[in-house]
Amino acid sequence: MQFNEYYHERTGLTVGVNKILFSEQTPYQKVEVFETDTWGNMMTIDGMVMLSEKDEFVYHEMLTHVGMFAHPDPRRVLIIGGGDGGTAREVLRHPSVEQVDMVEIDEAVVRAAKQFLPNVGAFDDPRLSVLYEDGIRFVEKVDHPYDVIIIDGSDPVGPAADLFSETFYHRCRKALSENGVLTAQTESPWVPSYHSAIHNLFATLDNTFRISEMYLAFIPLYPAGMWSLAFASQGIHPHDPDVMKRVSEGTRRMDSALQYYNEEIHRGAFALPGFVKDMLR
């Protein structure tokens, strides 16, 4: 059996599947887990690959550490989405962290991940609280601000569409502490149907935060293998000397746990090809 995901007319990814381990139409979306021939177990939402056991390290390391090291002392972290638990796992590697609130709209994602992707999530860490709520509403009523907010939602169709809205990012800014940092997944620049969503999202970040930058990662099971992410803050730049010092020391300390992220990647990931820069203009 083959799993297919098309991202541009009839262009896409095809993956060999041995069997379907989980398939549930929830109130929000269709959540599935497949046993693949070579990527371990793979979760999809509405037919779009979210992660596999063998490639998830790229997405989770890149979504997490770029922002976490940028903050001088991240204690309180909010994850919007992230139901598989991989982002929480990477956040919890940072010893300063005291509290992680993960706001996942769909409990089925967490249930499927705990059962079929048991090595991905860090659900047993006492610093983690999992809340089954709508992230967009959650950020409206935050009274104790967060040091880092990570937007780990799915694609801008279905329940995650509002995670690309101006209102949402305004609320996020207000939910951040003074030195607060935000990172988000922002789709593939190679997918024409997402060009305007990407352009608009970065225009929103640019209007909402003093600093906003796109960075990139190689993710083999995501459309075209190229994924963009966003960094935003009210003052900290990801390449400030203080940040680079923390990256250098922190990556040395975490070394054996990291398979993708490192000091050179923290810098190099922000280099954007010409066609991507044009898209942001």
Next chain:
Amino acid sequence: MQFNEYYHERTGLTVGVNKILFSEQTPYQKVEVFETDTWGNMMTIDGMVMLSEKDEFVYHEMLTHVGMFAHPDPRRVLIIGGGDGGTAREVLRHPSVEQVDMVEIDEAVVRAAKQFLPNVGAFDDPRLSVLYEDGIRFVEKVDHPYDVIIIDGSDPVGPAADLFSETFYHRCRKALSENGVLTAQTESPWVPSYHSAIHNLFATLDNTFRISEMYLAFIPLYPAGMWSLAFASQGIHPHDPDVMKRVSEGTRRMDSALQYYNEEIHRGAFALPGFVKDMLR
């Protein structure tokens, strides 16, 4: 109709095809050109995508300019392979260039490219000579050395396998002038069956040249969307201040012609993820 290329068991790329424009079993390989639904015309060799009209700029800009700008005054350039003409096109953008020898083993590649990828190659430039010869033998008998050698071969199976051998790179080093620079395409780090070829090739470069470095590019129609390339020289490092000055000035001059390569990419492409560094150890 769908074109499929599998790079890891049953994982791979699938592309919608309207019709087959060219299909020929040559003495060396099977050369095909497809009209695709969204990538323009696409050439494959032995079932592996070489280029499409819409994504070829990434591969050709990255294979060419990283080495061309590293050399202080590239006049004589040798391209091994490169029958579609895209690498020659990028080389010929450098005003110092006086002579480009393109050594392509298979005339069918050039014939198919001229007919079905007419905007890719720069075959009419009088500085370009196309020679239908075996590149491995050609580099043995070079008596007038080249400033830049670019290895633009297909994958290390079939006629291009020897382009990954130690003998070949020793000959290339001898065929280079004193400040000579070499670049090569070196497969995807995400494809397990190429891990040992990549490891061995970079070990060979390391033994053969004083400086050798891997760099990366996002190529949507190549396996997993992540492609590695090699830079090698007897003294010039790609990030030397002189080189970066030439990159800065040259990319400004070429600006409108470049869709991927720029100054930040020239630097950032050399940042390697941990799992890729491990592969090179």
